[in-house]
Amino acid sequence: IPVNREMIAELTSPPHVPTPVGKRLAKKLIVKMEIKEQEGEMVNGVRYIYWTFGGTVPGSFIRTRVGDEVEFHLQNHPDNKLPHNIDLHAVNGPGGGAESSFVAPGHEKVFSFKTLNPGLYVYHCATAPVGMHIGNGMYGLILVEPEGGLPPVDKEYYIMQGDFYTKGAYGDRGLQPFDMQKALDENPDYVVFNGHVGAMTGNNAITAKVGETVRLFVGNGGPNLVSSFHIIGEIFDRVHIEGGDRINDIVQTTLIPAGGAAIVEFKVDVPGTFILVDHSIFRAFNKGALAQLKVEGEEDKKIYSGEIEDGIYLPEGGGVQSMPAVKGVAEVDIPARSLEEQMEFGKSTYMQTCFACHQSEGQGIPNAFPPLAKSDYLNADVDRAIGIVLHGLSGEITVNGKKYNSVMTAQTLNDDEIANVLTYVYHSWGNSKKVVTPAMVKEVRD
Numbered sequence: 001i002p003v004n005r006e007m008i009a010e011l012t013s014p015p016h017v018p019t020p021v022g023k024r025l026a027k028k029l030i031v032k033m034e035i036k037e038q039e040g041e042m043v044n045g046v047r048y049i050y051w052t053f054g055g056t057v058p059g060s061f062i063r064t065r066v067g068d069e070v071e072f073h074l075q076n077h078p079d080n081k082l083p084h085n086i087d088l089h090a091v092n093g094p095g096g097g098a099e100s101s102f103v104a105p106g107h108e109k110v111f112s113f114k115t116l117n118p119g120l121y122v123y124h125c126a127t128a129p130v131g132m133h134i135g136n137g138m139y140g141l142i143l144v145e146p147e148g149g150l151p152p153v154d155k156e157y158y159i160m161q162g163d164f165y166t167k168g169a170y171g172d173r174g175l176q177p178f179d180m181q182k183a184l185d186e187n188p189d190y191v192v193f194n195g196h197v198g199a200m201t202g203n204n205a206i207t208a209k210v211g212e213t214v215r216l217f218v219g220n221g222g223p224n225l226v227s228s229f230h231i232i233g234e235i236f237d238r239v240h241i242e243g244g245d246r247i248n249d250i251v252q253t254t255l256i257p258a259g260g261a262a263i264v265e266f267k268v269d270v271p272g273t274f275i276l277v278d279h280s281i282f283r284a285f286n287k288g289a290l291a292q293l294k295v296e297g298e299e300d301k302k303i304y305s306g307e308i309e310d311g312i313y314l315p316e317g318g319g320v321q322s323m324p325a326v327k328g329v330a331e332v333d334i335p336a337r338s339l340e341e342q343m344e345f346g347k348s349t350y351m352q353t354c355f356a357c358h359q360s361e362g363q364g365i366p367n368a369f370p371p372l373a374k375s376d377y378l379n380a381d382v383d384r385a386i387g388i389v390l391h392g393l394s395g396e397i398t399v400n401g402k403k404y405n406s407v408m409t410a411q412t413l414n415d416d417e418i419a420n421v422l423t424y425v426y427h428s429w430g431n432s433k434k435v436v437t438p439a440m441v442k443e444v445r446d
Ligand code: HEM
Pocket: 350, 353, 354, 355, 356, 357, 358, 368, 369, 370, 371, 372, 375, 377, 378, 379, 385, 388, 389, 393, 394, 395, 396, 397, 399, 404, 405, 406, 407, 408, 409, 411, 421, 422, 425
């Protein structure tokens, strides 16, 4: 195919992807990618200096077709502190381009390559220390479509997982520097989709309508972890394994290596919120690897009935549902002697017991766990809040105007621990600053 024309490549920020190539002929495609080192937010109150391709993590999505001659302009913004380069896995050549693209701040490097193999490929910075450049967010995806393009679908999105290593623990506020030791130990504080916790939840969730076909371009930047990519409540109809030619039909969870990708496709059959996770599940619910797909449209009760009945089930010896006692939580038995101590002990209980669901700043998770931050439900009634921690809660409630209908199990905590954790909650995140004493808890317990 003769390369007859040149065009400037459309680049997009996640979760968006450029227009499909369709039936266009191969071209000279000019890609202008600007590297920017910039501060962003990892999760509420936690700042991080990201190193980015195009100002986002992951970097701008590049869409090409097989046979394109890509003229790549890599620009290192003059305000940046470090040199960088780019290794594109779609390139056949030394360093995947890295050897020709090493660029100092305030400079631009140009190199070109031809896309020989269709597929979805990771690109990343390969400047030493490579792990640190990738660990700070320097990765993205480049798609090489086959001749004639991929079959059309209704919705396409761009998602990339990455693991992050900070000096402080999950949720520790302020500007958090990169932690080399944790990176070496492969022990991340954050595992996220699209650069930060909640990048694709709530108002930022991706969307589709019942009956539509969805294609996700899913990458894994690493630097360390392999992703067990799964959508809760959905089955992939087709997966281009590892971003290549081979297609796997009917897949529940697909493995995406660090430095690898997959194209997953499915049709959405029923409305609801579907949760995208790394099914190494603590990463999802405790480190951030969770996103949402919101589907609107007609219900189909045959495919999914919804709850039909909530009956009582109490086998002999059965009773109140409870969480297993957590060693070290139930064992704290020194009573707090001051508000400061209540706050200190309470925070520790919170971070071990409540935070998994209500999250580090009490912000909750939209549609799943109600917020404790500025919660009108919490602030309206102390005894009720004590009762919830003691006995659990189920059924529909409204918190700050939003409905939740889920189950919180009873928490296995003693009176002191409940007094402290609730005092901590009431004195945090804009709540009403009530003090809860062990006597108050005892009163509700008895
Ligand atoms: C609801 C506190 C642990 C899941 C609530 C509410 C409070 C509360 C006060 C009422 C709604 C609101 O004000 O937002 C706590 C405290 C915890 C704790 C202090 C730790 C000691 C957990 C855990 C989970 C959880 C570990 C998940 C496994 C839920 C859910 C609801 C809820 C799903 C809503 C229940 C419904 O829809 O009826 N929690 N919680 N909570 N909590 Fe917790």
